[in-house]
Amino acid sequence: xxxxxxxxxxxxxxxxxxxxxxxxxxxxxxxxxxxxxxxxxxxxxxxxxxxxxxxxxxxxxxxxxxxxxxxxxxxxxxxxxxxxxxxxxxxxxxxxxxxxxxxxxxxxxxxxxxxxxxxxxxxxxxxxxxxxxxxxxxxxxxxxxxxxxxxxxxxxxxxxxxxxxxxxxxxxxxxxxxxxxxxxxxxxxxxxxxxxxxxxxxxxxxxxxxxxxxxxxxxxxxxxxxxxxxxxxxxxxxxxxx
Amino acid sequence: xxxxxxxxxxxxxxxxxxxxxxxxxxxxxxxxxxxxxxxxxxxxxxxxxxxxxxxxxxxxxxxxxxxxxxxxxxxxxxxxxxxxxxxxxxxxxxxxxxxxxxxxxxxxxxxxxxxxxxxxxxxxxxxxxxxxxxxxxxxxxxxxxxxxxxxxxxxxxxxxxxxxxxxxxxxxxxxxxxxxxxxxxxxxxxxxxxxxxxxxxxxxxxxxxxxxxxxxxxxxxxxxxxxxxxxxxxxxxxxxxxxxxxxxxxxxxxxxxxxxx
Numbered sequence: 001x002x003x004x005x006x007x008x009x010x011x012x013x014x015x016x017x018x019x020x021x022x023x024x025x026x027x028x029x030x031x032x033x034x035x036x037x038x039x040x041x042x043x044x045x046x047x048x049x050x051x052x053x054x055x056x057x058x059x060x061x062x063x064x065x066x067x068x069x070x071x072x073x074x075x076x077x078x079x080x081x082x083x084x085x086x087x088x089x090x091x092x093x094x095x096x097x098x099x100x101x102x103x104x105x106x107x108x109x110x111x112x113x114x115x116x117x118x119x120x121x122x123x124x125x126x127x128x129x130x131x132x133x134x135x136x137x138x139x140x141x142x143x144x145x146x147x148x149x150x151x152x153x154x155x156x157x158x159x160x161x162x163x164x165x166x167x168x169x170x171x172x173x174x175x176x177x178x179x180x181x182x183x184x185x186x187x188x189x190x191x192x193x194x195x196x197x198x199x200x201x202x203x204x205x206x207x208x209x210x211x212x213x214x215x216x217x218x219x220x221x222x223x224x225x226x227x228x229x230x231x232x233x234x235x236x237x238x239x240x241x242x
Numbered sequence: 243x244x245x246x247x248x249x250x251x252x253x254x255x256x257x258x259x260x261x262x263x264x265x266x267x268x269x270x271x272x273x274x275x276x277x278x279x280x281x282x283x284x285x286x287x288x289x290x291x292x293x294x295x296x297x298x299x300x301x302x303x304x305x306x307x308x309x310x311x312x313x314x315x316x317x318x319x320x321x322x323x324x325x326x327x328x329x330x331x332x333x334x335x336x337x338x339x340x341x342x343x344x345x346x347x348x349x350x351x352x353x354x355x356x357x358x359x360x361x362x363x364x365x366x367x368x369x370x371x372x373x374x375x376x377x378x379x380x381x382x383x384x385x386x387x388x389x390x391x392x393x394x395x396x397x398x399x400x401x402x403x404x405x406x407x408x409x410x411x412x413x414x415x416x417x418x419x420x421x422x423x424x425x426x427x428x429x430x431x432x433x434x435x436x437x438x439x440x441x442x443x444x445x446x447x448x449x450x451x452x453x454x455x456x457x458x459x460x461x462x463x464x465x466x467x468x469x470x471x472x473x474x475x476x477x478x479x480x481x482x483x484x485x486x487x488x489x490x491x492x493x494x495x496x497x498x499x500x501x502x503x
Contacts (some may be wrong), residue, residue, distance in 0.1 A: 004351070101445065105476070105479065183357075202365065225358040
């Protein structure tokens with residue numbers, strides 16, 4: 001912690017000195033004091049909160065749709081083995097494909113609005129949720145299912161009392177990964193189409209050559225991503241104490 | 243001999259390979275059929291969902307000299323990104339994976355910076371490197387850096403300390419320990435990280451081209467969108483996905499070959 005803080009202080013002080021004396025152009029590297037001042041301004045006038053809420057709203061809507069579709073698809077892949085053998089590879093290929101590059105297509109279909117951003121978030125979130133849900137159900141030990149059958153459990157009972165609780169840790173992990181994918185893609189598309197929340201703020205500041213504003217907006221994006229990542233990790237650990 | 247497969251219940255069923263192929267073919271036909279139906283239905287503004295034949299014709303862009311120029315520019319940016327991001331990632335990974343105060347101090351920084359969308363750094367790189375290849379290579383390098391660094395760091399932490407202590411007890415220098423014990427153990431994690439890093443570098447480079455560029459596949463896609471050449475846009479994006487899948491498959495094969503050997 002001390003070394004990290006000391007390194008941070010050294011870097012910030014060096015940047016402040018080189019930019020104040022003009023050794024580095026302020027158009028390239030903004031002064032840390034100017035960045036801090038701009039960031040404070042964003043907080044005071046509500047820009048930071050507004051942008052964060054818009055981004056989170058888009059992420060929440062996209063993730064909710066992705067969860068419903070992803071969990072359903074994962075369940076279908078488990079329920080019908082033939083479909084799992086046929087389509088699991090397709091879903092895995094989608095998970096590693098650069099789906100965010102589809103944003104021009106969604107721009108054409110939905111226009112430059114929240115629809116494009118949410119659509120990209122949904123498309124990015126579905127593959128990891130589907131794969132983790134499928135893996136969660138397939139990872140259930142057959143002994144647990146056989147014990148249920150030996151006690152005469154009905155299909156409904158088996159599903160709700162054995163399958164879902166057993167697969168829940170993997171499903172929750174998949175939802176967490178899907179949430180992160182969704183947030184990252186939402187912010188990226190906001191930046192690219194200059195519409196929305198945090199991503200648009202970064203684009204707006206850089207378009208105006210307001211470098212302290214651009215740096216502070218980028219810092220805000222990093223902060224929100226890190227907090228979101230850490231929060232979802234802690235929430236998952238809290239849900240899975242064992 | 244008929245193909246068999248182990249199901250989740252442990253039973254083997256003959257002839258499943260053919261069933262899989264039939265299912266995939268049927269699914270592809272249904273998807274393409276629905277696409278063509280939507281394209282001809284008039285539900286969307288003309289050209290928004292082009293007909294399959296128009297998209298197929300648009301693939302002729304591959305043979306145009308312009309496409310070769312754009313493809314070469316993207317390849318140059320991608321190769322540079324992977325080399326720069328890879329070298330820096332391996333170097334950082336070896337340091338972060340060691341049991342040192344530096345590793346403990348900076349590992350959380352890398353861990354929490356990794357999920358940030360790297361495209362938002364484009365304005366900074368644009369200010370630092372100008373408008374030509376620089377910002378695109380920088381975004382691609384940054385995208386590739388994190389998965390490689392984290393994978394190599396993880397591999398470094400798993401190197402058995404006993405091997406190092408035995409070498410040190412025989413009087414090996416730090417350089418010899420690094421070259422003979424640590425680096426060979428990091429080849430597989432580096433390949434795994436590279437596989438993830440190349441995929442992210444492709445995304446980073448292409449997204450940067452869509453925002454700030456006058457050359458490259460990403461620029462070609464945005465140009466197609468802006469001129470409402472939608473079939474060409476679909477063709478360019480499908481070619482991009484195909485290219486990404488081929489690179490991924492190649493790196494998977496390299497990883498599998500290394501594991502087998």
